[in-house]
Amino acid sequence: MLYPLFLTLHLFAALIFIGTVFFEVLFLESIRKQLPVKVMLLVEQGIGRRARTLVPWVLLVLFGAGAGMVWLRYLPTLATPLASSFGTLLMLKITVAVSVLLHFLAAMYLFRSDRMTARYLHFIHASLFCHMIVIVLLAKGMFYLAW
Numbered sequence: 001m002l003y004p005l006f007l008t009l010h011l012f013a014a015l016i017f018i019g020t021v022f023f024e025v026l027f028l029e030s031i032r033k034q035l036p037v038k039v040m041l042l043v044e045q046g047i048g049r050r051a052r053t054l055v056p057w058v059l060l061v062l063f064g065a066g067a068g069m070v071w072l073r074y075l076p077t078l079a080t081p082l083a084s085s086f087g088t089l090l091m092l093k094i095t096v097a098v099s100v101l102l103h104f105l106a107a108m109y110l111f112r113s114d115r116m117t118a119r120y121l122h123f124i125h126a127s128l129f130c131h132m133i134v135i136v137l138l139a140k141g142m143f144y145l146a147w
């Protein structure tokens with residue numbers, strides 16, 4: 001009964017996180033060109049404040065539930081990840097997820113130390129966007145690709 005709970009939490013956290021990244025890249029970047037600079041700054045500050053309080057919790061649930069599922073079902077698979085296509089893709093997915101976590105920690109550090117610039121933020125968003133596409137393809141590929 002615990003596994004379906006972890007999976008549901010993982011899915012909800014994933015859709016909030018992926019949705020946030022997609023919103024930032026697909027909506028905010030285009031809205032930026034239509035709004036005066038000062039208004040955009042206020043919008044971004046508001047969204048940034050909200051994201052900085054919500055996203056850490058979302059990541060905690062996402063990674064906690066992911067680790068819970070591995071612990072319950074996939075530890076033997078991950079002990080020899082190259083022995084199966086599922087294990088290989090899951091290992092790749094976890095590696096990409098760790099890179100996502102590093103992006104988040106770097107962003108928090110840059111914000112806290114007042115070193116975040118529009119250039120850094122743009123790079124982090126674009127990179128996370130690519131990470132999300134790879135992670136979703138790996139997450140589904142684990143179940144549908146086999147060699």
Ligand code: HEM
Pocket residue numbers: 007010011014017018062063066067069070074093094097098100135136139140
């Ligand atoms: C940015 C981080 C992550 C994202 C966006 C993400 C997203 C996803 C998505 C969309 C699925 C597919 C669920 C489904 O369709 O049933 C999935 C499955 C899975 N994820 Fe993650 N994940 C992330 C991190 C992790 C981590 C860190 C772990 C393990 C430590 C993990 C372990 C798993 C496992 C074991 C499954 C298969 C669940 C199943 O269907 O039995 N994930 N993930």
